[in-house]
Structure formats: structure tokens, C-alpha cells
Amino acid sequence: MLSGQGASDDAVSCAVMLEVLRSLANLSTPLRHGVVFLFNGAEETLLQASHGFITQHPWAKQVRAFINLEAVGVGGKELVFQTGPENPWLIQAYNHAAKHPFASVVGQEIFQSRLIPSDTDFRIYRDFGNIPGIDLAFIENGFIYHTKYDTPDRILTDSIQRAGDNILAVLKHLVMSKELADSSEYAHGNMVFFDLLGMVVVAYPEHVGTIINYMTALATFLYLFKKCFHPSNMGGRYVNELACATVAVILSWSVTLLTVVFIAFVVSLMGRSMFWYNNFYTCMFMYGSAATGMMVLFHTLSKNLYGGVRRLEVGELYFDVSLLLWCGALVYFTAIGLCSAYVPMLMVAFPLATKLLLAREFKLRGASVKYSVLYQLGLALPYVHFMFLIWLVFEVFTPTLGRSNTYPPDVFLATIVTLTILFFSSFFLHFIYLARSTKWLLAGLGTVFTVFLLLVSCGMFFPYTADPSGPRPKRVFIQHTSRIFHGLDGQVESRDSGLWINSVDYTGMQHITPIIPEINDTIMTNCQEDRPFCGYPWFRSDKSNWYLPAPEVFPKSPVEFQLLSKEETKWGTVKMTFEVKGPSHMSLYLMLHQGASLSSWWFGDATPQLYLAREYSIFYTHGLDAPAWNFWFEIQPPREEGPEGMISVAISSHYYFGEDQRTVQLDDMLQRFPKWAFPSSWVSTYHMYRY
Numbered sequence: 001m002l003s004g005q006g007a008s009d010d011a012v013s014c015a016v017m018l019e020v021l022r023s024l025a026n027l028s029t030p031l032r033h034g035v036v037f038l039f040n041g042a043e044e045t046l047l048q049a050s051h052g053f054i055t056q057h058p059w060a061k062q063v064r065a066f067i068n069l070e071a072v073g074v075g076g077k078e079l080v081f082q083t084g085p086e087n088p089w090l091i092q093a094y095n096h097a098a099k100h101p102f103a104s105v106v107g108q109e110i111f112q113s114r115l116i117p118s119d120t121d122f123r124i125y126r127d128f129g130n131i132p133g134i135d136l137a138f139i140e141n142g143f144i145y146h147t148k149y150d151t152p153d154r155i156l157t158d159s160i161q162r163a164g165d166n167i168l169a170v171l172k173h174l175v176m177s178k179e180l181a182d183s184s185e186y187a188h189g190n191m192v193f194f195d196l197l198g199m200v201v202v203a204y205p206e207h208v209g210t211i212i213n214y215m216t217a218l219a220t221f222l223y224l225f226k227k228c229f230h231p232s233n234m235g236g237r238y239v240n241e242l243a244c245a246t247v248a249v250i251l252s253w254s255v256t257l258l259t260v261v262f263i264a265f266v267v268s269l270m271g272r273s274m275f276w277y278n279n280f281y282t283c284m285f286m287y288g289s290a291a292t293g294m295m296v297l298f299h300t301l302s303k304n305l306y307g308g309v310r311r312l313e314v315g316e317l318y319f320d321v322s323l324l325l326w327c328g329a330l331v332y333f334t335a336i337g338l339c340s341a342y343v344p345m346l347m348v349a350f351p352l353a354t355k356l357l358l359a360r361e362f363k364l365r366g367a368s369v370k371y372s373v374l375y376q377l378g379l380a381l382p383y384v385h386f387m388f389l390i391w392l393v394f395e396v397f398t399p400t401l402g403r404s405n406t407y408p409p410d411v412f413l414a415t416i417v418t419l420t421i422l423f424f425s426s427f428f429l430h431f432i433y434l435a436r437s438t439k440w441l442l443a444g445l446g447t448v449f450t451v452f453l454l455l456v457s458c459g460m461f462f463p464y465t466a467d468p469s470g471p472r473p474k475r476v477f478i479q480h481t482s483r484i485f486h487g488l489d490g491q492v493e494s495r496d497s498g499l500w501i502n503s504v505d506y507t508g509m510q511h512i513t514p515i516i517p518e519i520n521d522t523i524m525t526n527c528q529e530d531r532p533f534c535g536y537p538w539f540r541s542d543k544s545n546w547y548l549p550a551p552e553v554f555p556k557s558p559v560e561f562q563l564l565s566k567e568e569t570k571w572g573t574v575k576m577t578f579e580v581k582g583p584s585h586m587s588l589y590l591m592l593h594q595g596a597s598l599s600s601w602w603f604g605d606a607t608p609q610l611y612l613a614r615e616y617s618i619f620y621t622h623g624l625d626a627p628a629w630n631f632w633f634e635i636q637p638p639r640e641e642g643p644e645g646m647i648s649v650a651i652s653s654h655y656y657f658g659e660d661q662r663t664v665q666l667d668d669m670l671q672r673f674p675k676w677a678f679p680s681s682w683v684s685t686y687h688m689y690r691y
Helices: 007-025 048-056 058-062 088-097 105-112 121-129 157-175 179-186 206-228 234-269 280-306 311-335 339-357 359-365 369-378 380-403 409-434 439-457 664-672
Strands: 066-071 078-084 133-138 191-196 200-205 474-486 492-503 545-549 560-568 574-581 585-592 597-601 615-621 629-636 647-655 677-690
Touching: 007 066, 007 157, 048 058, 048 121, 066 121, 066 157, 078 088, 078 105, 078 157, 078 191, 088 133, 088 157, 088 191, 088 200, 105 191, 105 339, 105 380, 121 133, 133 157, 191 206, 191 339, 191 380, 200 206, 206 234, 206 311, 206 339, 234 280, 234 311, 234 409, 280 311, 280 409, 280 439, 311 339, 311 409, 339 359, 339 369, 339 380, 339 409, 359 369, 369 380, 380 409, 380 474, 474 664, 492 664, 560 677, 585 597, 585 629, 664 677
Parallel strands: 066 133, 474 677
Antiparallel strands: 078 133, 191 200, 474 492, 492 545, 560 574, 574 629, 585 615, 585 647, 597 629, 647 677
């Protein structure tokens, strides 16, 4: 791991595997099936090693299932967040054997939606090996994931023991199971699975879930249908009132969400973005109080429209609206095949059953203390489980926002907080209409919001900290790079060198500039459109970059780039063959000029996909003492070649380790960064040629 020890990703998993291996080796009972322990690297370089194993190793064809150990955080519980595909027996094995279950199909569907900017070897085994498996990951404290703070002392022994207990138990179950003999015989559909507070896993086939979901929806529609034909519903009064109340609730959600998102935008424009990164409770107090207050205010005003109607009738009406909306979500999720539909199913089934059981109490005494207590008890299971899922979302996504700079993170987090408030309050909305007054509640919420808005505006909450007990570092990439640009004649047209700085999060350098004044907005880079990938040695796509002039770098093992041949084929294309020698990590950038197109190349079997930007990036890595890298591509030349030629080719070298990784200027700059910053640094070069 660059600039870090990688204790969680993935040294702890290796330690667990070694102990599991020792335990299995000491068993007196022979195993029914063999076990392959694969300790592979090259995972951060786009999963190369797992691909090499599953596509080339002779043992790969014997593998029937796998367990992949991952991390998106440091320690804590290991979450089962992917299974299958279409092998329900695997999650059933986990359900049966795991001593401390922690699994969620919601996590699986969120991860597979690509909302989390990450990938694991699970995809390689699944897609290239057609092998089912289980993907587990440590998810706690992602703030220090892939940083210098990811050290062995931060991973509690309880966490390691828990992971070992689970994996060993599941593995023992699998190696003695009949399903492993030919797992393809048991591939039939997906599974709905979730755990209840880490005590037990509930798992059932997707088709069973579909039946349960539609039966729950049917019961809801029958409940509402019966009300439509009640004697009091003369002239369709109930239907009209239900429709109007539904519109009111949806409108209240929209107004609330837009209001809180607007507040988040204002906070970002004030330069206070990510104030919650080191103080998460501040986000809940400010955005949560704004969302709750806006929603209560909306329905308090809406209550005035029901002046001549009994509060009990209005309260019951808004309960029915919540039931209808959740039922709509249930039907939609089920129809599009989401296993996560079990969540709205719980949010419909339990409130409906509770309402029916308490109908007499509500009719006789209204919102009495007894009714309120029993009502909340009836909603306890789905609400506690929903709280657990929301905790899971915040646990994973909040640290992830510190590794993304493409959009305002406050808007994203404020949206999640608001949706959480709206969903949680859905079956408590009717209490607003049952209450005599909400002025004290609104006053309290308004006070909380105002106080925290003032504190945030004054900069009282700093996003980062180097506190050893809970560091929240700011991530920065720094490359000491030299750039050389060649013209069509092969001569050097221009060259420069400097420290190229990338901010990994949205705040840019606003907190760094007061400490290192040279890094300011005057040295922010602009994309040089006529050069491949803006003319910089990209490691990852970042929105904001700074380029501080510095002396040229001279690696002891410089990159060697050579055009071996350039020939015209009989079908009218130009084939160009190159040879590259350089460090273990290099990037090749291609930029086609006007009228030219890429017809084929050495990279893979398929014809390259044409991108509108007409640019291609190939990231190349190799081990020690690797031979020269040879490749070719064919270009369909333009009818009339312009002064810039057919194509611009750039080769970028990245020196991640060894004596070429550091320079005096780079080390001096690193010393000036504050303790709460975590700069990852290396030396790179960028050479561009035109042909």
C-alpha cells in the first residue's frame, strides 16, 4: 500500500487465512473437498492477480466456490455484502454455520449499483471464472482506510477473532457439503438475506420473497379497498381525501428535500463543506433538524385545511397515506427484481398488523398513552432494522465522501439524512394531525438548526484531525513530475517540471493554503486540450489540481519509449508498433486527431470502442525484471492530415517505490504539510509524441 502499511487491506485477512489454514490442517477428520488458499497481490492495480489465477492457473478449473476477504474500513465487523450469483446454498451455508452473522442483501445491491467507487476480486471470479462465492469486508472506520494510520494496533483482536470464527465455521461447513461437488446443480435464483441485530440471519429464495411481497401488497389494497366502500365514503369522499393527502405528503417530501439540499449548497458555497467529517453528529443536528422542522411545519400548516374534520379521522387518513406510499415502493421494488424489497415489505406488514390490532383502542380513546406505546412497540422490529441499515449506509458512505471530489459531499449527505428523516417519520406523520399544537417542537427544532448553522458558518467545526484516538486525515496526492512534449519532427517543443498536487476530497487546498501559501489558486491547472489527458500524468481523475514549479527529475531508471515500425497496411490503415521499458507502473495515453480513428490494437481481442473524447488510457503494471512492453495499434488516417498529425501518444511513468520514488524537493514539501493531512507522494514523468 502506497505510504501505508495496509493492515486492514489486506494484511488482517491474510492473518485470518493463515490461522484458518492451521486449524484445518490440525483436524482429525478428513475433508470431503479440497481447499485452495490464494494469497494474491495486484488487487489495487485493477484486480490483475485474481484475473491471472482464474484464467490461467491449472487449479482454477477445480474451484467450485470461493470466499473473498476484503476491506473498505479498518476493523469492526466483516459484512457479507455480495453472494452468488444464483447459488442460494452459499448464503444458506453462511446462515447455518456463521457464529456471528452480519449480512445484508441491501449492501449487495448498493455495491453492485456502483454507488461505491470500489471493486473486488469477487467480480473477477464471478465474471471470468463463472464461480459463485461470498464477499466479506471489514467496513468500520473507513476514514483511515488506505492511509498511514491503517496499522495493526488499530484492528482489535475481537474483530480478528470474530472474522476467524465465522470464516472457519463456514469453511468447515462448505468442505463437508454435498453442494460443493457440483455447485452448478444448485444454481437456481437469488436469495433475500438480512441479519437481525447480528444475532440471526433471515434468508429465503427470491421467488418466495416475491410471493410474500405481493401477498403483503394485496392485504394492504384490501384494507384500503374496504375503506373505499365504507358507508361514510359517500360519493367517493375517502378516495378524494386519500388522493389529496397523498399529494400533500409527496409535496412535503419534495419541499423538505429541496430546502435541505439548498442549505447544503449554501454551506458549500460558504467554504464550510465537510464540517461533519470529524464531527458527524453536527450533520445530524443541522441537516436533520432542518428536515424534521420543515416537514413538521408543512403538515402543521396543512392541518389548518382540515378545520371541520375530527383529528382522529385526519390522523387515520395520513396513516393510510404512509401505508399506500410504502406499498407502492414494495410493488415497484418487487417488479424490478430487487431483493431489497423486503425492507418496504416490513414497513408495510408490521404497521398494518399493528393498526388492525389497535383499531378498537384508537377508535375509543384516540392517541392515548396506551395506544402510542403499543403502536411504537408494533413498529419496533422494522424500525430497528431500518435504523441498522441506515447506520450501515452512514458507516460506509461518510468516509467515502472524503475520497471523492466530483460533487459537493454536503449535498449527498444532506440528501441521505433528509431521506432518512422522511422515511422514519412516515408512520408518525399522523401524530402531527392528532397533536393539539406543534409550536414547541418547531421552536426547539428551529433553535437547534439556527445554533448549528451559526457555528458552522463561523468555522467552529474543522473537518480534519490528527488525534491518534480517531484521526480524520485529508488525503492529497503529490507527484514530482517532469513533462516533455515532442512535435511531429521528434524535436522537443516544450518541457517543464513541478509538483503536481491533487486534492482527493471536495475542499481542495482551502485548508492547506494558509499553511503552505505557495499552493494557492494562482497555480491551479487548466486542461491543455491539445495534449492527451490534459498533458498530465494522471493517477486518478480529480476535479482540482495545482502545479507548483520545481526542478526537473532524473530517475535512475528512466522510461525508454521507441517507435519500432510504422507501416501502411493493404487495407489502408497505418500500423504502429512500439516498445517501452520503464518502472512497474506506467500509463499510456492516446489522443486521436481530427478525422483519424482507431481500427484495432494489441490490447485485447475486440475492436476498441470509439469514445466521443477520442482519448484512451491504458494502465500498465508488471513485476520485477519484466521484459520490454511491446504493443501496436492501427489507425485509419484522416483524408487530409492536419499540422498536428494523426495521433498524439503519451507515456507516463510512476515510481511508487525504490530510490526513484523520492526527491529532495518532494520531501521538503511533505514536511510542510500539517499533521492532519495525509499526502501520498511519488515521482513521475510524462513524455508526449505526435505521429
